[in-house]
Amino acid sequence: MSYGDRRLHHSRVLQFVQAPPPKSLRAEPLVDFPFPDVLPPQLQPKLEEFVAATGGGESDLITRVASWKLGGWPTWHLTAPDDFACTACGTSLTLLFTAASDDLTTRVIVGRFGDLRIFTCPADAAHPFHVDVH
Numbered sequence: 001m002s003y004g005d006r007r008l009h010h011s012r013v014l015q016f017v018q019a020p021p022p023k024s025l026r027a028e029p030l031v032d033f034p035f036p037d038v039l040p041p042q043l044q045p046k047l048e049e050f051v052a053a054t055g056g057g058e059s060d061l062i063t064r065v066a067s068w069k070l071g072g073w074p075t076w077h078l079t080a081p082d083d084f085a086c087t088a089c090g091t092s093l094t095l096l097f098t099a100a101s102d103d104l105t106t107r108v109i110v111g112r113f114g115d116l117r118i119f120t121c122p123a124d125a126a127h128p129f130h131v132d133v134h
Ligand SMILES: [Zn+2]
Pocket: 086, 087, 088, 089, 090, 091, 121, 122, 123, 124, 127
């Protein structure tokens, strides 16, 4: 993908994202956890207990943060965890941005209530990024 393709892809992404209401966004620090399956086996039960204790049995509030976030861990509530490789250098991409549909503040809905995720290459910011809806 050339740089020109990257800009074209970016404009396609914006077609699916509606801007949130003015003054509805604010930054808050948070502790983000990976999906339990990507943790070492000895840590998985502790995180699963934490998820069960905080979600009220209905949802995962720990590894699927209801909001927009910069960085952190990607959610894997629809599929098993996956690794996206940079198409330029093969490095594993890292999560840059998530726009979740269940954020009541922004009222933005992505696709069929999915999460829009943008992954970038940590080796070189000029390398192509990956966008998906999970
Ligand atoms: Zn790369």
